Amino acid sequence: MLAHAGVDTLLAEIVRINPLQSSFIESSLEGATPDEVNDLSRYISFCERNSLDIPYLAECYDLIVKDTLREQFYFQRHQRYRYSTFAEVADSVYFDNDYMSKYMHGLAITAWLWPNHREMHRYFARKIPTTEKGTYLEVGPGHGVYMMTAMNLSAYDRFEGIDLSPTSVEMTRALLASHEETHRAVYEIYCSDFLEDELHQKRYDAIVMGEVLEHVEEPLIFLQKIRELAADDAFIFITTPINAPAVDHIYLFQSYKDIEELVVQSGLSVRESQLIPYPGESIDESLEQCLPVNVALVLKN
Ligand SMILES: C[S@@+](CC[C@H](N)C(=O)[O-])C[C@H]1O[C@@H](n2cnc3c(N)ncnc32)[C@H](O)[C@@H]1O
Structure with a gap:
């Protein structure tokens, strides 16, 4: 029995609209902590307060599952991502409000149901400094879950x-805006390309960029910009996957070495890293079969 009716109802609705998901969904929360189940429940309540009901959320989840599967087939056949330029995906993904909202x-x-994404979020929660002061910058917050975690913990x-x-x-x-814990925090979200110099500060004490490098044509420039913006000894946290096709992934990293070399080329270096395998496989097995491996990095400048 699960801790919260909203979570139960969401899982049941996901299986109702896509019965192929039943065995994965049944065990999806087995490795989750009670706090994580509670956080998912709060996220569902937040959506419901914003007029997004559980059937809609189940459709959102189903969209990402089906899109990812379709792109995985393409990737296995062609050993490359379907698209390689921002122009090919921008209008149908980032600037299509209905699609982007579901995605x-x-x-x-x-972040709660997939063990690899859950692990990445846990790593972030463990690594974010809890007593440092100053200004935090997040590039590509997307849904906002990591930024909310940062506000709650730091x-x-x-x-x-x-x-x-x-x-x-x-x-x-x-x-x-929906979380009481974040009401004390001063925050601002800009709608702009990170490379377009819209930021208000010259230096930041923390820079976080989750799952963005694989969405850009020239990830090196993003890392170089992060290095320029990072204050001495800033907390720099980045995630990006290896061999992980998705509708809008345009830059393919095929190994950890590919990522590390880019980091070094940018003038940054790796302080700590965590590689998270495809669910049910080891890192070696995932890499051998070209299955997605999630990589989280704490960098230093
Ligand atoms: C896959 S989402 C990542 C969401 C979240 N950070 C996470 O880790 O799950 C990628 C986000 O990066 C944004 N993005 C992509 N390219 C960007 C750029 N050049 N400047 C700013 N944001 C960008 C997208 O609009 C999207 O919201």
Whole structure:
């Protein structure tokens, strides 16, 4: 029996609209802590307060599952992602409000239901400094879940987010505004491309960029910009996957070495890292079969 009716109802609805999901969904929360189940339940309540009901959330989750599966088939056949330029995906993903809203709500739900995404979020929660002061910047907050976690766990005085999708900006603002814990925090979310110099500060004490590098044509420039913006000894946290096809993934990392080399080329270096295998496989097995491996990095400048 699950702890919360909203969670139960969501899982049942996901299986109702896509019975192929039943065995995965039945065990999806087995490794989750009571706090994580409670956080998912709060996320569902937040959506319901914003007139997004459980059938809609189940559709969002189903969209990401089906899109990912379709792209995995393409990837296995061609050993490359379907698209390689921003122009090919921008209008149908980032600037299509209906699609982006479903995609981001679906992705947010995977942070609780998918063991690899859950592990990545846990790693972030363990690594974010809890007593440091200063300004926190998040690039591409998307659904806003990581930014909310940062506000809940850290002691930064000011939080800024930058995302080029108007839908992501609205979703992040709504999520942050909904949480009592974040009411004390000063925050601002800009709707802009990270490379377009819209930021208000020259230096940041924390820079977080989750699942963005694989969405851009030139990830090196993003890392170089992060290095320029990072204050001495800033907390820099980045995630990006290896061999992980998705509708809008345009830059393919095929190994951990690919990522590390780019980090070093940018002038940053790896302080700590965690590689998270495809559910049910080891890291070696995932890499051998070209299955997705999630990579989380704490960097230093
Ligand atoms: C897959 S989502 C990541 C959401 C969240 N950070 C996470 O880790 O799950 C990628 C986000 O990055 C944003 N994004 C992509 N390219 C960007 C750019 N050049 N500047 C700012 N945001 C960008 C997208 O609009 C989207 O909201």
